[in-house]
Amino acid sequence: MDMLWNGWGDPAKAAPLPDTVTGLLRDLLGVKPRGTAAPGLADLRPPAVTARPAALKALAEAVGGTEHVRTDPESRIRHTRGKSTPDLLRIRAGDIADIPQAVVLPAGHDEVLAVLRACAAHGLAVVPFGGGTSVVGGLAPHRGTFVALDLRRMNGLLDLDPVSRTAVLQPGLRAPEAERRLNAHGYTLGHFPQSFEWATIGGFAAARSSGQASAGYGRFDEMVLALTLATPEGTLDTGRAPRSAAGPDLRQLILGSEGAFGVITSVTVRVRPLPETRVYEGWRFGSFQEGTAALRRLAQDGPRPTVLRLSDETETLIGLAQPDAIGTGPEQGDAGCLAITGYEGTAEDTAHRRARAADVLTACGGTLIGTEPGERWAHGRYSAPYLRDALLDAGAFAETLETAAFWSRIPELYTAVRTALTDSLTRAGTPPLVMCHISHVYENGASLYFTVVSAQGEDPVAHWTPAKHAANEAVLAAGGTISHHHGVGTDHRDWYVREAGPLGVSALRAVKRRLDPDGLLNPGVLLPTD
Amino acid sequence: MDMLWNGWGDPAKAAPLPDTVTGLLRDLLGVKPRGTAAPGLADLRPPAVTARPAALKALAEAVGGTEHVRTDPESRIRHTRGKSTPDLLRIRAGDIADIPQAVVLPAGHDEVLAVLRACAAHGLAVVPFGGGTSVVGGLAPHRGTFVALDLRRMNGLLDLDPVSRTAVLQPGLRAPEAERRLNAHGYTLGHFPQSFEWATIGGFAAARSSGQASAGYGRFDEMVLALTLATPEGTLDTGRAPRSAAGPDLRQLILGSEGAFGVITSVTVRVRPLPETRVYEGWRFGSFQEGTAALRRLAQDGPRPTVLRLSDETETLIGLAQPDAIGTGPEQGDAGCLAITGYEGTAEDTAHRRARAADVLTACGGTLIGTEPGERWAHGRYSAPYLRDALLDAGAFAETLETAAFWSRIPELYTAVRTALTDSLTRAGTPPLVMCHISHVYENGASLYFTVVSAQGEDPVAHWTPAKHAANEAVLAAGGTISHHHGVGTDHRDWYVREAGPLGVSALRAVKRRLDPDGLLNPGVLLPTD
Missing domain, CATH: 3.30.465.10 (Uridine Diphospho-n-acetylenolpyruvylglucosamine Reductase; domain 3)
Known part of the structure; x- marks a missing residue:
């Protein structure tokens, strides 16, 4: 099935926010319901396809038939941009400026090569399209006339x-x-x-x-x-x-x-x-600092759980405030920080690592809550994007961003990004809620994943942009990488260029020029165009 | 201290072969003592330095003084080529054709940049020089006029x-x-x-x-x-x-x-x-195939030892035949294959892994010999290059080569390389002894390290070259990589080009052209020159 064109995932799984959360957004963040209804898919009128018939014919020949070159409005709209919050806000507002000329569906490697030849011959750019889940503008090339190369038929x-x-x-x-x-x-x-x-x-x-x-x-x-x-x-x-x-x-x-x-x-x-056993459990730490030290200890000295995450105080509190939160947690106001540990493997290995990790976490100040928070995390592990849609529907702004650094830089990076987001959005009149978690650990460092919720402001994308830029600046200044797992796309490109440095970028551009001399492939994504 | 100019390591550690081994070489491989004495360092007459005085002056300015630009014969000879067997055979025969113009010793990053500028200005190539231990021709550029950039002063x-x-x-x-x-x-x-x-x-x-x-x-x-x-x-x-x-x-x-x-x-x-505990021990397997399966089991399912190696039947036999071999091993002829397992870490972790690995190895058909073979391996772990010098002194030829592949290709790769070496050298009239071990394991594959010993032939380098090429061909044909850890240098370059493919190589050449537009750096090493 296709993903919701103007939101995340399976439309059947969408759920409105409970009234309690809507009330919280209103009272805490000043979120006001948006009055205007978003346009439906059928309301959108894509610009006409300007690619010449000869180009479309060449594409059809490359992929074995016209049925694999789609130019209908719905196909094109469904391949317009990815799933960042700005992407969703734009498409909800009816903006489909980044729409492809056509969606091309090759069946194999040789057909992909043929599509690339056809595009080179006809001056079309190419945006490879998998799940369409980019949250960094990875599907929005800086060149008007492009086709989306949807790889769904190559699924073996x-x-x-x-x-x-x-x-x-x-x-x-x-x-x-x-x-x-x-x-x-x-x-x-x-x-x-x-x-x-x-x-x-x-x-x-x-x-x-x-x-x-x-x-x-x-x-x-x-x-x-x-x-x-x-x-x-x-x-x-x-x-x-x-x-x-x-x-x-x-x-x-x-x-x-x-x-x-x-x-x-x-x-x-x-x-x-396949693991014989899977078990996820929750631990409470008094502070993000204490929990971070515990995660570092496991990442450096072991035993290494399969899943290891830690929410900061704010994310922990908000998590507990959600309607399906456990009732057995500590009282609000002293929630501390929730860590999730997961173990997957053979029964023996899982039991051994779990027992030894428990010793380490306890020694680091952690308190075992039990498996319920772990199960709850596992149950909801893919549902946050649905929550974002509901927040946008309710008139709130919600977005995530992430980075990573060496352990010694983590406290500074955490504070710097949090402060940048809070200050920027507060100055703009919409004080945000900024939550953070560590979800990826290494011997030498970790990731930080931030979630921001605020009121939307009049023009939500324009309102968010300075805050996102401030966060990017904070990441670089505090020694972090501009992305730990979302990627560069177009949104991070200008900061990526500074992270990689002029010589690093020009080495990569030399590679690109050699492999893609006409600059057909995702122009402006990852690397600046000439 | 400096390494021996025409051999390996510390001259004080050199030791002649015991008579028993010399006898074995003679009887088994037909090795005859070489009559001619090798020239001494003082006997060699390097070609005159042709770099212009202005170039040497610019280099001296780049590194803060003439004392850091050495043009004396000894310094230049000591930076001629690396330590492959062909390198040693050539220099022992007085061939110093690949000698640098000068040895330049920068004290830091900025001085290196200055040296590169000076070399660009004066048309000199640059060969970065660390320990000088390359065994793949990595210090022999395909361009006559070059300086060795010795990094010994940057040692902090x-x-x-x-x-x-x-x-x-x-x-x-x-x-x-x-x-x-x-x-x-x-x-x-x-x-x-x-x-x-x-x-x-x-x-x-x-x-x-x-x-x-x-x-x-x-x-x-x-x-x-x-x-x-x-x-x-x-x-x-x-x-x-x-x-x-x-x-x-x-x-x-x-x-x-x-x-x-x-x-x-x-x-x-x-x-x-620093590990609290280090323990190395020996295991016996009935065959290389059985031992390989046991190593794969540990690499894939754990527990992972810190050191994990397995000698094939020939290498095991030869190891037992050495004068310091343990007397407690099985009788010759039924030596099987010796594996070494090592554990380093905390006492608790080491004990746990060692006990569980012992269960796995036993279940895979292994027999624990004890710690003596492990200690013996640890004692001699850096001494093989000294043994090679002694073999060369005794008139034998000895060289190593290595590769890696996915586990399912390992049996084929082992047989293919062994056969290629044996057939080629046998055809040339010097049937070799070919030994092999696995010394690096991964979840998805392993390395194979071959040692070849034979009589030298009249022109030892020319005699070896077809066998080495046959081994390289066998590696590629059996799905292996041309090097697991020795590198490409000049010796593997033509096969590396095939492994990386034309587009991979030209992407790397594009990078090189961007970073080193004049082609100063190690010309002909890794990548072909234009």
Whole structure:
């Protein structure tokens, strides 16, 4: 099924906010209901397709028939931008300026190469499209005339090697289907980002995705063992061994290239046996600082849980205030900080790690609450984007952003981003609620994931932009990376350029010019156009 | 101290082969003592320095004085090529054709930049020089007029962050000194390749080194968190977090670039607490196949030892035949295959992993021999290159080569390389002894490390070349990578080009052209010259 065109996910799963939350938004943040009704899909009138018939004919020849080149309004609208809050606010306001000329659906690597040739011949840009879940403007090229290259027909599990524990997956395979097929053979990929229900294997690779169980299964870019890339200049195949000293790691040059170097047409990943046991539980820490120290201890000295997360005081309080919150938690006002630990694996391994981690967490000041907060987290792990839609419907603004740094910089980074967001939005007249959690830990550092909720302001996108820029500045100034797992897209590009530095950026542009000399691929995404 | 100019390591540690081994070489392989004495250092007459005085003056200005620009014969000879067997055979025969014009010793990043500017201005190529331990022709550029950029003065531990567990090291710091300094603070890098006693931090990074304890501590390229690169076009700084989704991983583009993209002037690495406990022990398996299955089981399902190695039947037999071999092993002819397992860490963690790994290894058909083979391995872990010198002295030929692949390809790769070496050298009239071990394991694959010993033939380098090429062909045909940890250099370059593919190579050449437009840096190393 297709994702909701102007929101997240399955429309059947949408739910309005309970009155208590609406009241809280009104009283705490001054959120006022929006008066105007959003336009429906049928109300939108996309600009006419300007690509010439010869171009559309060439595309149809490349993909085996006109039925795989869609120019109807609905198909085009459904491939307009991604799912950031500004993306949603724009499309809800009827703005479809970034609409593709056509949606092209290739069936395999050779058809992708043929599409790229056709686009080069007819001067069309190409935006590779997987699940359409980008939240960083990764689907909004800086060039008007483009086609969306939807990879949904390339959705196979091509090979499973139980000896090497590797699987070859096609890029348009959605994560739940990849799991179902691997599970049927007794394996799992173990990659469960919040976008899990909609995102694709190719998108995970292109954007260096990281899932909620990264402490146990690693990031997606750590799971990838081999890649095939279709470029306007031909095919690049890389990955003959788990690790190699034969030159720079070309896999790590393709991972994170966000469609700007080529179209990923095949991904060989590491798979693991399906876990026998899964258990998630909740711990309480007195402060974010105390909890952070405990997470660091586990990340550095072990044992490593499969899932390891920590909410700050605000996120913990808000979580407890939600209608389905546990009733057994501490009283509001002294909620402390909630950590979630999860263990997946064999029964023996899980029990061993769980028991030893409990000792460590207790020694670090943690109190075990029990499995209920863990189960609640697991139950709702993919539902936050639905909550965002409901908040937008209620007239609130809600957005997330994330970063990572080395452990010693984490306190400064936390304060800097929080302060930047709070100050900027307060100055603009809409004091926000800023929540944060750590959801990915490494021996040498961690991620910080911020959620911002406020009133919308008159022009919500324009209202948010200075706050987002202030957060980006704070990230760079405090030594963080501009993105830990959302990617660069167009939204982070100007800060990414500063993070990578002029020589780093120009090295990557040299690669792009070699693989994509006409600049067809995702122009302006990741790297600035000339 | 300087390494032996025409052999390995500390001349005081050199030891002739015992008569029993000499007899074995004679009887088994037909090795005959070489009649001619090798020339001494003072016998060699390097070609005159052709670099103009203005160039030498500019270099001296770049590095703060003429004392840091050495043009004396000994300094130049000591920076001629690396330590592959062909390198040693050539220099022992008095061939110093690849000699640098001068040895330049910068004291820091800015001086490296100044040296690169001076070299660009005066048309000199630059070969970055760390420990000089390359065994793949990484120090033999394909351009006559070059300087060796010896990084020994840049040998500091610049920073140690105990919270993030990171250290900032300069590139010329030798591994033992890096360990000593980190150990003084209670930390270890955990990187112990066979070149440990001589190699440098910058060399490890440039060549994607992997150490003998990689099962526990990871490869060097997995330890690196940030890098600074000095290039003719300026400075590239990368690494603000352990992991990031901000574009392709530029660290992994520099790691493995073998001096062809720039000079690594700073490396931020992950460090770990010094282990409380270290224990190494030996296990016997009935066959290489059985042992390989056991290693794979540990690599995939754990627990993961810190060191995990397995010798094939031939290497096991030869090891037992050595004079210091344990007397308690099984009788010759039924030696089976020796595996070494090592555990380093806290006492509790070590004991737990060791006990559980013992269960797994036993279930896989292994028999515990005890700690003696483990201690013997640990004692001799850096001594194989000395043995090679003694073999060369005795008139034998001895060389190593290595590769890696996914587990399902390992049996085929093992047979293919072994057969290629055996057939080629047998056809040439010198049937070899070919030994192999697995010394690096991953969830999805492993390395294979081959040692070849034979008679030398009339022109030993020319005699070996077809066998080496046959092995390279076998590696590629069987799905292996051309190098797991030695690197590409000039020796593997033509096969690396095939492994990376035309588009991969031209993407890397585009990077090189951007960072090193005049092609000063290690011309012909890693990538072909234009």
